[in-house]
Amino acid sequence: MNDTLTPDPRPRDRARTEAALVAAARDLLAESGFQNFGINAVARRAGCDKQLIYRYFGGLDGLIDAIGGELADWIVDRLATDAAPPASYRQLAERLIFGFMAALRADMLVQKIMTWEIADPSPMVMRLAQARSKALTGWMLRQRGDLAPPDGCDAAVVNAALIAAVQMMVLSASASGAFAGMPLRADADWQRLAAALGTMLDAVYGPG
Amino acid sequence: MNDTLTPDPRPRDRARTEAALVAAARDLLAESGFQNFGINAVARRAGCDKQLIYRYFGGLDGLIDAIGGELADWIVDRLATDAAPPASYRQLAERLIFGFMAALRADMLVQKIMTWEIADPSPMVMRLAQARSKALTGWMLRQRGDLAPPDGCDAAVVNAALIAAVQMMVLSASASGAFAGMPLRADADWQRLAAALGTMLDAVYGPG
DNA sequence: CCCAAATATCACCAGTTGGTGACATTTTGT
DNA sequence: ACAAAATGTCACCAACTGGTGATATTTGGG
Structure with missing residues (x-):
């Protein structure tokens, strides 16, 4: 009869619960950022008790690590889609910059985590x-x-600067x-930025 | 005898108290950022009651606005120090970029506010x-x-991108x-970055 | 002088946070 | 079948948050 004594607890499936917790943390992070991101909020979102976060992940840090594992190769996964290898250093840099831009623009979670790294650098997040x-x-x-960049050009730093600009x-x-x-x-705004980045790539690496 | 009844309250000087509150908020922001930045923390730091923040500034928002007024012209104040006008667009852009870099590097408060704008964009901060x-x-x-940039170069966006990279x-x-x-x-790291930015300026605007 | 306004402080509120111990139920191993 | 471990839930804690009403004390104008 379910006599209002036990309001049907969730099924006892640890794997499922862990997945729900990770998903809740990830969604919460992507939607609202790290402000108001806490163990209570995650448990509430996942619909289970926060105690389970302590038991299964050893706390919020462990839960974050679990997320980190998922997106460790985030950028590589959506960068290495081109079949043909780049024909010039300019092309390589172009793929890097524009690929990074597209990937980051589409991924709210990584955006929030990158913001987190700037705003609240804890060892865990770093x-x-x-x-x-x-x-x-x-x-x-x-x-x-x-492939090699032109002489007298610190390509590593130039690329880092362009990545920084995009980020x-x-x-x-x-x-x-x-x-x-x-x-x-608007898309036009982003195309204008892409054009300017293209100009810079042309100027530094040559129109290749 | 000051019989432990009135533990010497601060002198009744509204202007002085307001200044202390603004200073406390600014220092707190510069030191610890906007995490843990609240009305209680500011009042504690200023050594007076939070009620005064409500009375004199109408809340934390008003206090932030007071800070904002102080650094509205922050970048202009420490950019327009050069006597001679720039001789070329390249020189103008160089002064902008490197001046911005030096000013921002030296000002922890503005750094934290810029981070704030990214991490927690509230109308007040925006x-x-x-x-x-x-x-x-x-x-x-x-x-x-x-002065004019080279043809076919969206200088406004190029400059914005370089500013973004530095930021x-x-x-x-x-x-x-x-x-x-x-x-x-180390300083050497920053000089390496400056050199790379110089390379980009050369390439886009010409070595002038 | 006296009363009103201004100033400063305190006491309290409801709500939230991270964290822990105890409890109930189910599953599992022997 | 039975005990032990695993799983899920609840109740509570101290500490903190933003916010408000009440209360002292000082200052200043009439």
Whole structure:
């Protein structure tokens, strides 16, 4: 009869519960960011008791690590889609920059985590950043082959700066729809940015 | 005898108290960022009751606005120090980028506010960003004179991208001492970045 | 002088947070 | 069949948050 004594608890399936907790944490992070992100909010969202987070993940840190494992190779997964290897260093850099831009624009969760890394750098969160940048440089080394940038050009730093520009623009756009007065809402806005980045790539690496 | 009945309250000086509150908020923000930044923390730091924040500023928002007023022209104040007008567009852009980099690197408070704008965009905080970018574009227009960028180059967006790159690098450096695996701690690191930015300016605007 | 306004502080409120111990129920191993 | 372990839920804790009403004390104008 279910006599209002036990209001049907969730089925006892640890794997399922763990997955629900990870999903709840990820969705919550992607939707609202790390503000108001806490153990209570995650448990509430997952519809189960926070005690389980302690039991199964050892706390919120462990839960974050579980998320981190999922997106360690985030950038590589959606960058290495081109069949043909790049024909020039310029092309390699172009694929890196524009691929990064598209991937980041489409992934709210990673955007929020990147913001988190800037705003509240805890050891736990920094590990996510480290894994990401390691995967990214690994991809570059693998794709580079024997292509070389022009002489007298610190390509690593130039690329880092372009990545930084894209990252800042995307994060700012998600927050306010603009950066430094430049609107970043319509597709035309983004195409204008892409054109400017193309100009810079042309200028630095040559129109290859 | 001050018989433990009245533990000497602060002197009744509204102007002084308001200044103390603004200073407390600013210092707290610069030191710890907007995490744990609340009305209780500010009042505690200022050594007076939070009620005064409600009375004198109408709440935390008003206090933030008071800070915003102080640094509305932040970037202009420390950019327009050069006596001679720029001799070329390249020189203008160089002053903008490197001046911005130096100013931002030296100002922890503005760094934290910029992070705030990304991480927790509330209407109140966004007003600060708007005032800043308005002042910045105003400076550009005033300094530009009749200098013009090369044809076929969307200089406004190129400059915005370079500013974005610098901003991302500085914020990331303050948080973790690196960006995308590139260390940003020693002066040599920053000189390397400056050199790369110089390369990009050369390439886009010509070595002038 | 006296009363009103201004100033400063305190006491309390409801709500939230992270964290822990106890309990009930189900599953599993022997 | 029975005990032990695993799973899920609840109740509670101290600490903190933003917010408000009441109360002292001082200042200043009439």
